Amino acid sequence: MDAAITADSAQMGRNTGSQTLSAQHHVPGGWPIWVGIFSEMTEFAMMFIIYFIAKAHYPELFNEGPTKLNTLAGVLNTLVLLTSSYCVAKSMQAIRRDDTTACVRWLWLAIIAGAAYLLIKTWEYHWNETMGISKDTNTFFTVYYYTTFNHMLHVGWGSAAVLWAIFGVKRGSFTAQSHGGLEAVAVYWHMIDLAWIVIFPLLYVLR
Amino acid sequence: MFTNKSIDSVWIQLMLLTLLSAFIAETADTGLAVIIIVAVTIGYKGRMIVDHFMELIHANRYIRASMRLYFYVIPLMIVLAYLFPEAIVRMTTLR
Numbered sequence: 001m002d003a004a005i006t007a008d009s010a011q012m013g014r015n016t017g018s019q020t021l022s023a024q025h026h027v028p029g030g031w032p033i034w035v036g037i038f039s040e041m042t043e044f045a046m047m048f049i050i051y052f053i054a055k056a057h058y059p060e061l062f063n064e065g066p067t068k069l070n071t072l073a074g075v076l077n078t079l080v081l082l083t084s085s086y087c088v089a090k091s092m093q094a095i096r097r098d099d100t101t102a103c104v105r106w107l108w109l110a111i112i113a114g115a116a117y118l119l120i121k122t123w124e125y126h127w128n129e130t131m132g133i134s135k136d137t138n139t140f141f142t143v144y145y146y147t148t149f150n151h152m153l154h155v156g157w158g159s160a161a162v163l164w165a166i167f168g169v170k171r172g173s174f175t176a177q178s179h180g181g182l183e184a185v186a187v188y189w190h191m192i193d194l195a196w197i198v199i200f201p202l203l204y205v206l207r
Numbered sequence: 208m209f210t211n212k213s214i215d216s217v218w219i220q221l222m223l224l225t226l227l228s229a230f231i232a233e234t235a236d237t238g239l240a241v242i243i244i245v246a247v248t249i250g251y252k253g254r255m256i257v258d259h260f261m262e263l264i265h266a267n268r269y270i271r272a273s274m275r276l277y278f279y280v281i282p283l284m285i286v287l288a289y290l291f292p293e294a295i296v297r298m299t300t301l302r
Contacts, residue, residue: 024265024266024267024268025267026265026266026267027266027267027270028261028262028263028266028270034270038273041274041277045277045281048281048284049284052284052285052288052295053295053299055288055292056288056292056293056295056296056299057296057299059292063237066232071229071232071233074229074232075225075226075228075229078225078228079222079225082218082221082222082225083218083222085256085260086214086215086217086218086221086260088260089214089259089260089262090214092262093214186261187261190256190257190260190261193256193260194253194256194257194277194278197249197252197253197256198249198253198281200225200228201228201245201248201249201285202285204232205228205229205231205232205245206237206241206242206245206285207236207237
């Protein structure tokens, strides 16, 4: 009996080891989405480099610019994006439990947070307009509009992808055993959050 | 520091760090100390999202390393851009 227990333990050990090894090779969402994510991260990196170059050439404009922006809008947008990422992460935990109801609920919360981001950003652009700020005001605001509008577009189509994932879960396309498509949407959504993690301090905090 | 964490605690940390950044934005004049705090905050928040929200902490090592590297390089660039603006101007001016 002892020998049987030892053999079982050894088998379990092998399984745990191979599962760990398999996890270490796991590509969340599959390679194609990572090609997209690395391309997007490169695109945002180019915008950050443009920001550094422009700031070095026009330090006064870049010191003064953030003081004219609506910091509250920037902070609220950061909070809702982080919350939406959290909701997407919770939806992944739910699908792994095969709890599709909770998964759909978390994804809807993520979409609501994404919609809140779009509304706040629209309000911020409108507020800028009333303060006489436009993309042509100076180089700081050109960089600000180019970067934030580009990011806003990503939130827009990212939200559409989350919506697609909700219908996928409801149709039964994603289960605890097979949810690669949902995972791809999740990592892409987190990438959008990551870009904002850098954009917010560059444009609203640093002077 | 970067071991398995519950995503609830990661979310709370990220929210608090955002509020800290907002406080800095409204109160502090930018100096090297503020730049370093902001750069470290970006690096930490990025690492938390990469490891725990994207769940790369136990995933493919090349993807994990690339994503983590991004959040070492960008904060470093923020500090270098603050310390050496003249060098950037020299390198990016057409003669």
